[in-house]
Amino acid sequence: MLEARLDRAAPLLRHLARHPSLEDSGWAALLDATTVQETSLFRAPEQLAALEAALPPLVLAARAAGRPLALLSAGCATGEEAFTLAAIAQHAAQAHAPGAEVRVLGLDICRTALEGAEAGEIGPHLGRPLAGVPAHYLPWFQGADGAPRLHPSLRACLGFRRASLTALPEDLGCFDVVLCRNVLIYMTESAKQAVLSGLARYMRPGALLGLGPTDTAGAPFLPFAPGLYRHG
Ligand SMILES: C[S@@+](CC[C@H](N)C(=O)[O-])C[C@H]1O[C@@H](n2cnc3c(N)ncnc32)[C@H](O)[C@@H]1O
Incomplete structure (x- = not known):
């Protein structure tokens, strides 16, 4: 796999602008070729169950303040993590704070991954994309014919944006939940x-x-639950 990535990257290195920039076509192509997009719906289910259990007070507070519950998938790849967040948050809103609005933003540096996310495609690269979805969440991810399809209310609350986690845009917004999973592993300690x-x-x-x-x-x-932290 590493060899294939290096093969894709080598010809791109000749066309790089001197300073790394997301806007430079050479750097953008290099990032598309070398980033790892492995993801799935309901990845790390125990962590997500702990998140689900913690959502009621957050969604109630958001509704009381008259603002949406805002969630961020930081390093969203092809969108499955953002789709999962949207389903968990919509589910919590329906159960605990009917009428509460949910907004989910997915952020990534890879253009090709974001294209799939924006199209709302569920795991076209995965063999059985719904395999890890808990039964009570399946209606959010399945059409009437049983094929993988995002529920329209999930699509309506999702947005995607190309940006780097190392240079976040000023106008990103303010979030109640952030998932940044399997991204930092590729970075230096200082990054x-x-x-x-x-x-x-x-x-x-x-x-x-x-x-x-x-x-x-x-x-x-501050540590909150396995894999989850609370902003103090
Ligand atoms: C292995 S995927 C993880 C996807 C998802 N978070 C999950 O856990 O299933 C890592 C993603 O992080 C993205 N990424 C890596 N460095 C990034 C950066 N500096 N800014 C934004 N996204 C980044 C990659 O493009 C890739 O899509």
Whole structure:
């Protein structure tokens, strides 16, 4: 797999602008060719169950404040993590705070991954994309014919954006939940810390952060549940 990635990257290196930039076509092509897009619906289900259990007070607070419950999939790849967040949040809103609005943003640097996410395609690259979906969530991800399809209310609350976690845009918004899973693993220690500090700036006090299995977060985050942190 590494060999294939290097083969794709080698011819692109000749056309790079001197300074890395998302807007430069050479750098964009290199990022498309070398980033790893492995993802699935309901990845790490125990962590997501803990998140689901923690959502009621967050969605009630959002509704009481007259604002949407805002969730971010930071490093969303082809969108399955953002789709999962949307289903969990809509489910919590229906059960605990009817009428509450949900907004989910997926952010990534890879153009081809974002194209699939924006199209709302569920795991076209996965053999059985619904295999890990808990039974009570299947209606959010299946058409009447049983084929994988996003429920229209999920599509309506999802948005995607191309940006780097190392240079987050000023107008990103303010989030109640952020998942940044299986992304920091590719970064140096100092880049990881910079990304976590950057994300903290866009999180409300009490917001939840979910990390991948090999990552940990320090201040201003406090351990909340396995793989989950609370913005203190
Ligand atoms: C292995 S996927 C993880 C997808 C999803 N978070 C999950 O856990 O299933 C990593 C994603 O992070 C993205 N990524 C890597 N570095 C990034 C950065 N600096 N800014 C934004 N996205 C990044 C890659 O393009 C890729 O789509």
